[in-house]
Amino acid sequence: MRKGPLLVVAAVITAPDGRVLACRRAPGRAAAGCWEFPGGKVETGESPAAALVREIAEELHVDIAVGDILTTDDTAVGERVIRLACYRAELRGPAPTASTDHDALRWVAPAELPALGWAAPDLPAVRLLAQLG
Numbered sequence: 001m002r003k004g005p006l007l008v009v010a011a012v013i014t015a016p017d018g019r020v021l022a023c024r025r026a027p028g029r030a031a032a033g034c035w036e037f038p039g040g041k042v043e044t045g046e047s048p049a050a051a052l053v054r055e056i057a058e059e060l061h062v063d064i065a066v067g068d069i070l071t072t073d074d075t076a077v078g079e080r081v082i083r084l085a086c087y088r089a090e091l092r093g094p095a096p097t098a099s100t101d102h103d104a105l106r107w108v109a110p111a112e113l114p115a116l117g118w119a120a121p122d123l124p125a126v127r128l129l130a131q132l133g
Helices: 048-060 110-115 121-133
Strands: 008-015 020-025 039-041 065-078 080-091 102-108
Touching: 008 020, 008 048, 008 065, 008 102, 008 121, 020 110, 039 048, 048 065, 048 080, 080 121, 102 110, 110 121
Parallel strands: 008 080
Antiparallel strands: 008 039, 020 102, 065 080
């Protein structure tokens, strides 16, 4: 029996100056070296917003307020389909300085996002953000 899509959420965290947080996957991780919006898998019985708050706290050690959904897209990655829902998010407190899953954090102007080497599931949100400026 074929498994359904893997439900994943990501936070598009925007600074007051309009730049967006991009995170580069650390060596030894899936999609190592690729940029992504931070987030992770939605666990059984967990709402997407709760999963996103939990994942950001675990990865970046910061608290966020989850806003509106930006994109939801299915992307085939190997044998699996990733259903990535990207939500706008706002920091509640200081900006992150390190990550458990990433070796680099960078604040990037929306128009400059496409210049980074993104993980495939994040590309639809990257294109939309670049268009919106």
